[in-house]
Amino acid sequence: QVQLVESGGGVVQPGRSLRLSCAASGFSFSAYAMHWVRRAPGKGLEWVAVISSAGSNTYYADSVKGRFTISRDNSKDTLYLQMNTLRAEDTAIYYCARDPRTMVRPYYFDSWGQGTLVTVSS
Amino acid sequence: EIVMTQSPGTLSVSPGERATLSCRASQSVNSNLAWYQEKPGQPPRLLINGGSTRATGIAARFSGSGSGTEFTLTISGLQSEDFAVYYCQQYNNWPITFGQGTRLDIK
Numbered sequence: 001q002v003q004l005v006e007s008g009g010g011v012v013q014p015g016r017s018l019r020l021s022c023a024a025s026g027f028s029f030s031a032y033a034m035h036w037v038r039r040a041p042g043k044g045l046e047w048v049a050v051i052s053s054a055g056s057n058t059y060y061a062d063s064v065k066g067r068f069t070i071s072r073d074n075s076k077d078t079l080y081l082q083m084n085t086l087r088a089e090d091t092a093i094y095y096c097a098r099d100p101r102t103m104v105r106p107y108y109f110d111s112w113g114q115g116t117l118v119t120v121s122s
Numbered sequence: 123e124i125v126m127t128q129s130p131g132t133l134s135v136s137p138g139e140r141a142t143l144s145c146r147a148s149q150s151v152n153s154n155l156a157w158y159q160e161k162p163g164q165p166p167r168l169l170i171n172g173g174s175t176r177a178t179g180i181a182a183r184f185s186g187s188g189s190g191t192e193f194t195l196t197i198s199g200l201q202s203e204d205f206a207v208y209y210c211q212q213y214n215n216w217p218i219t220f221g222q223g224t225r226l227d228i229k
Contacts, residue, residue, distance in 0.1 A: 035218075045166070045209060047218040061217050095165055106213040108156035110177065112165035
């Protein structure tokens with residue numbers, strides 16, 4: 001079955017960097033666009049970024065544009081989120097989520113990982 | 123940005139009864155609306171896409187309706203496992219946005 005497992009979360013100081021990973025299994029990873037979605041403590045879900053199936057196209061929420069970079073390694077069935085210049089407001093559980101299509105277009109998510117917690121604090 | 127507003131914030135319903143959850147968009151999203159169920163310690167689970175299409179493996183007691191700016195998720199014959207938080211999500215425009223959620227509690 002489809003499995004998405006995030007890792008790389010932790011506590012980091014403001015202004016520092018962190019890289020999240022999402023290991024995929026149970027499906028043909030290279031055939032699907034992938035997203036990152038986050039939930040800050042006590043708040044709702046916020047979409048963060050998307051990458052096309054081949055990795056050639058990306059799109060970001062304004063709140064992370066210029067600071068976060070989404071990427072993927074289809075040879076390793078792994079999705080990444082490089083987070084730079086982290087802020088307190090980036091504190092959240094970060095989920096990777098599968099898009100049923102290949103392209104970078106708004107769509108829904110048919111599978112989600114369990115999430116990894118990122119805490120930005122001094 | 124399209125703002126999604128869900129109501130009520132909390133809904134208390136008895137097992138076996140019907141629950142009706144609402145989601146309103148600040149502008150038309152056509153039928154590009156999904157519903158998710160979330161339980162403690164679990165990620166969101168896709169229930170409905172396209173406003174009314176049940177996702178694979180979702181029980182027939184879950185139904186979605188609406189288009190444009192007004193959407194409804196109806197759960198008929200509530201079972202114990204249905205008590206959870208439900209979110210709507212629009213995917214008509216960037217950025218993708220979610221409602222704040224409706225908590226469905228046991229009455």
